[in-house]
Amino acid sequence: MSELIPVHEAEQRIRSSLPSFGTEQVPIDRAAGRVLRQAVRAECDQPPFDRVMMDGIAIALGDGSRRTFTVRGRQLAGMHGQSLDDPSGCIEVTTGAVLPAGCDCVVPVEQCRRDSDRVELVADWQPQLRQFIHPRGSDCRQGDELLAPGMRLRAPELAVLAANGLDRVEVARMPAVAIVATGDELAEVDQRPLAEGQIRRSNDRALAAALHGRGFDDVLLTRVPDDLAATTQTLAGLLASRQVLVLSGGVSVGQRDFVPAALRELGVTQVLHRIAQRPGKPMWFGIGPQRQIVFALPGNPVSALVCAVRYLLPALEQAVGLPGVGGEPVVLAAPANTSPTLTCFIPVRVHHDGAGRTLAVPVPAPTSGDFSGLPHTDGVIELPPSGTPAAAGTVAPLYRW
Numbered sequence: 001m002s003e004l005i006p007v008h009e010a011e012q013r014i015r016s017s018l019p020s021f022g023t024e025q026v027p028i029d030r031a032a033g034r035v036l037r038q039a040v041r042a043e044c045d046q047p048p049f050d051r052v053m054m055d056g057i058a059i060a061l062g063d064g065s066r067r068t069f070t071v072r073g074r075q076l077a078g079m080h081g082q083s084l085d086d087p088s089g090c091i092e093v094t095t096g097a098v099l100p101a102g103c104d105c106v107v108p109v110e111q112c113r114r115d116s117d118r119v120e121l122v123a124d125w126q127p128q129l130r131q132f133i134h135p136r137g138s139d140c141r142q143g144d145e146l147l148a149p150g151m152r153l154r155a156p157e158l159a160v161l162a163a164n165g166l167d168r169v170e171v172a173r174m175p176a177v178a179i180v181a182t183g184d185e186l187a188e189v190d191q192r193p194l195a196e197g198q199i200r201r202s203n204d205r206a207l208a209a210a211l212h213g214r215g216f217d218d219v220l221l222t223r224v225p226d227d228l229a230a231t232t233q234t235l236a237g238l239l240a241s242r243q244v245l246v247l248s249g250g251v252s253v254g255q256r257d258f259v260p261a262a263l264r265e266l267g268v269t270q271v272l273h274r275i276a277q278r279p280g281k282p283m284w285f286g287i288g289p290q291r292q293i294v295f296a297l298p299g300n301p302v303s304a305l306v307c308a309v310r311y312l313l314p315a316l317e318q319a320v321g322l323p324g325v326g327g328e329p330v331v332l333a334a335p336a337n338t339s340p341t342l343t344c345f346i347p348v349r350v351h352h353d354g355a356g357r358t359l360a361v362p363v364p365a366p367t368s369g370d371f372s373g374l375p376h377t378d379g380v381i382e383l384p385p386s387g388t389p390a391a392a393g394t395v396a397p398l399y400r401w
């Protein structure tokens with residue numbers, strides 16, 4: 001039997017063997033949630049002109065002693081061309097308008113008393129030079145790099161794309177994923193009644209949800225029986241049409257655990273099998289002849305999910321160009337058991353204390369087959385091998401579901 005590989009080495013081996021899925025151009029309205037694969041530079045200065053910040057009047061301040069002004073014109077947002085030549089005058093302006101030529105101060109309407117075309121400043125209001133003006137280029141200058149490859153396109157990034165005239169954008173191509181459930185004991189979700197010895201298949205739905213949650217939406221669900229020929233045939237078809245295969249079950253040492261043998265027969269190169277961790281020890285990972293990514297996860301539901309959040313999701317995120325961020329540091333709120341030889345992954349519920357620290361309360365699953373309590377948890381923490389339990393206060397990385 002192959003030796004157990006430490007968690008950090010398993011991660012390293014996976015990361016260094018991943019392909020990229022390439023890029024594609026998409027219209028801006030299909031870009032939300034995608035991963036940017038180009039740099040975006042400012043099309044022009046932002047704001048592109050000195051911009052009025054308040055509805056009111058624009059004036060030429062001079063020495064600041066003048067208290068009354070005569071309205072000489074109007075410059076609303078979207079208009080241009082007004083000019084003030086006479087400091088006793090003012091121009092009515094609205095938020096977002098170009099500051100009229102000759103003006104250097106905006107007085108909000110709340111600080112004005114208007115009588116016909118005469119405006120008087122309220123008694124205790126003292127206008128200041130350049131007040132309530134967004135100067136041209138204060139947000140960014142033409143040519144500044146605003147977005148870099150590897151950024152996820154969320155709301156702020158979409159605003160920048162739109163503001164800079166990008167109606168199409170280059171993003172990472174998302175892989176076609178197949179999730180394959182193995183096991184003769186597995187029944188469909190709607191099968192009633194269940195025969196003795198059967199359980200409904202649930203790992204595939206959990207894995208698909210985990211993938212959708214990270215933006216991997218092209219996911220096909222299928223199953224194979226515990227039979228080498230059938231497994232090999234189904235996997236051959238999937239390797240021809242999908243870039244990522246995620247299998248659950250059939251990777252251990254049982255008489256009917258055919259997954260590693262079938263993958264070997266199909267020319268998938270094994271990169272690792274069996275990691276020094278609990279749960280999820282039997283995980284298998286390999287790369288196909290056309291550089292397909294193949295994760296064969298253990299069938300136990302907690303094990304499958306742990307391996308998905310610790311290895312599968314970070315790997316696919318790397319392959320689409322996102323920077324690796326690792327687990328999120330959290331503070332253990334109570335002691336947690338460890339193993340002297342294995343890295344332990346422990347389900348936790350997280351909350352924040354008064355100081356804003358993220359505290360993790362261990363909610364251990366009785367076995368890796370017991371997943372009904374997981375909905376009340378947020379993810380798993382990773383505890384390295386140790387001869388003593390991890391004390392409350394230990395900082396550990398959290399991998400969210």
Ligand SMILES: Nc1nc2c(c(=O)[nH]1)N[C@H]1C(S)=C(S)[C@@H](COP(=O)(O)OP(=O)(O)OC[C@H]3O[C@@H](n4cnc5c(N)ncnc54)[C@H](O)[C@@H]3O)O[C@H]1N2
Pocket residue numbers: 181182183185186199200201202203204248249250251252253254257279280281282297298299300301303368369
């Ligand atoms: N002699 C040994 N036996 C086992 C070892 C070992 O080292 N020596 N390792 C154990 C560990 S740890 C795990 S984890 C499991 C993993 O086994 P497989 O990946 O081969 O998974 P299966 O045997 O097919 O299934 C395990 C368990 O999970 C249930 N299952 C499978 N698929 C699904 C699904 N889609 N939805 C819900 N549940 C699923 C299945 O019914 C089994 O109960 O091996 C141990 N054995």
Ligand code: MOO
Pocket residue numbers: 277278279280281282298300302303368369
């Ligand atoms: O590695 Mo298995 O996941 O403990 O049951």
